[in-house]
Amino acid sequence: MGWSAPFSINVASMEQPDRNTVIFKLKEPNSRFHALFTVRWNAAWIMPKHVFEKVEDPLAFNNNPPISLSAYVLHNYDKAGNWAIWKLRDDWQRTSIGMDWGQPEVKYVVYAASGNPEARVIAQRNHNLDVINDIAPEGMFSIMKDNPSAAAWLPGFPYAHPDPTLPAVIFNHKKPPLITRMSAGRWLC
Numbered sequence: 059m060g061w062s063a064p065f066s067i068n069v070a071s072m073e074q075p076d077r078n079t080v081i082f083k084l085k086e087p088n089s090r091f092h093a094l095f096t097v098r099w100n101a102a103w104i105m106p107k108h109v110f111e112k113v114e115d116p117l118a119f120n121n122n123p124p125i126s127l128s129a130y131v132l133h134n135y136d137k138a139g140n141w142a143i144w145k146l147r148d149d150w151q152r153t154s155i156g157m158d159w160g161q162p163e164v165k166y167v168v169y170a171a172s173g174n175p176e177a178r179v180i181a182q183r184n185h186n187l188d189v190i191n192d193i194a195p196e197g198m199f200s201i202m203k204d205n206p207s208a209a210a211w212l213p214g215f216p217y218a219h220p221d222p223t224l225p226a227v228i229f230n231h232k233k234p235p236l237i238t239r240m241s242a243g244r245w246l247c
Contacts, residue, residue, distance in 0.1 A: 061102035064094055129155075129162050141170040182208070 068088055073081040084091060094102045106125060113119050123132035130144035144167040150156040172178045172187060179197040182190040183205050190201070198217050201208045210217035 061094065064102070127153075127155075130167055133166065139171065141168060143168050 068084050068091055069082055070085045071083045073083070075081065082091065104127075106127070109125055110116065110119075128144075129146060129150050131147050133143045133145035135142040146162060146165045147153075151161055170187075172181045172190075175193045175197055178187065178190050179193055179201060181187045182201055185207070193201075195216075198210075199215075202210065202217060
């Protein structure tokens with residue numbers, strides 16, 4: 059819904075040859091069209107048709123708790139926006155992805171606002187955060203130097219994302235326990 063302009067401007071038509079494939083035919087060549095689907099730029103989330111075809115006024119739709127295809131559903135949150143707790147869906151094993159890949163071992167995921175970059179580095183060094191994003195390179199150097207339990211994608215600089223405009227430490231999905239697998243053209247974690 060929030061992405062109607064980029065789709066209206068770029069997309070001439072769409073086809074769905076099978077349940078796992080969507081083909082976008084663009085009005086003109088656009089080598090960056092795929093970026094509409096990347097989380098880094100907020101992402102044009104694919105919304106479930108079976109829910110939204112019943113919504114009379116999409117602008118009035120609350121979407122709280124949020125609807126997603128994730129393994130997790132919103133369990134609780136701070137109305138001030140400081141934290142949110144996500145719980146493994148009770149029906150996850152009955153979903154197509156859950157049947158194919160099994161159940162995640164993590165039952166709850168907590169997203170917490172941990173303050174400025176320096177506060178996030180301190181929280182991670184004190185084992186209060188599992189993942190830390192948006193830190194200066196100096197913070198990452200400190201974490202890797204002084205915390206033997208810290209891990210990154212790469213053993214040395216740049217440790218994770220090489221883009222200097224987006225310093226981050228990101229899970230390495232190529233090694234256990236968070237191996238990423240590909241099935242029917244979908245990446246699954």
